[in-house]
Every structure is written in C-alpha cells, then in structure tokens.
Amino acid sequence: LTVECCGFLGAEYYDGYFEIxxxxxxxxxxxxxxQKDSVLLLGDNGxxxxxxxxxxxxxxQExxxxxIGQFPGYMAMDELEKVAAAEYAIVLGGRGQTQIGLRKVAEQLQEKYGT
Structure with missing residues (x-):
C-alpha cells in the first residue's frame, strides 16, 4: 500500500497513519x-x-x-477480518488531531459495518 503524505515533518504528523x-x-x-460481546480498540496508546x-x-473482561483486536497498528493482515466482526469500538484516549482522526474511524466503522 502506498500513501500520499509528507511524513511527520509535513503539515500533520498523523496524515499517513490515518490514510493507511x-x-x-x-x-x-x-x-x-x-461476534457477540466483542470490542475493537482503536488507536495505539502503547x-x-x-x-x-x-x-x-x-x-x-469483567x-x-x-x-478482538487493536486497530490499526496492532493487527496482522490475517486478523483484519475481525475488524468488521466487532460489535463495538472504543477509541483509546488521546487529544487533538489523534482523537479527531480516531473518532472519524469509529464513525466509518459504524456507518459501513454497524460497529
């Protein structure tokens, strides 16, 4: 996959992250x-x-x-099918552009896959 962005020295540090x-x-x-009672974590946070x-x-778990996964950075290619299987998504903390971008991903998951 290729992305059109200028890297972390460009206009926005996270452009490439969200484009990929x-x-x-x-x-x-x-x-x-x-998958009943399943959640997808969105973002990195370590x-x-x-x-x-x-x-x-x-x-x-309590x-x-x-x-079922932490998307996008911590899921292998063969695990990506689990993304749409998640019943829920949780945006992991953050501020500013990261939070805005992750919320957009969550909205996309809701619109396209009903997550």
Missing part, C-alpha cells in the same frame, strides 16, 4: 457476522501491552466483553 487506516478499511475489511489497553481489556 482508510486504505486498510477499504481494501481488506469486509462485512461479516458480528499497544496491547501498554498499561492503558491492558486495563481497558481487564475491565471489559463484563464478559472480549477485545
């Missing part, structure tokens, strides 16, 4: 049956091994909700 996210959604994520994602996952 869009391309992954367009090319590799297909509608599918929802990855699945970071304190934030680990705590969110722990709390969700309610019987399974985290």
């Amino acid at each position: 996210t869009q391309k992954l959604l367009e090319r590799f994520v297909k509608p599918c049956t929802k 990855g699945p091994w970071g304190h934030y994602a680990k705590e969110v996952t722990r709390i969700l 309610f019987g909700v399974e985290v």
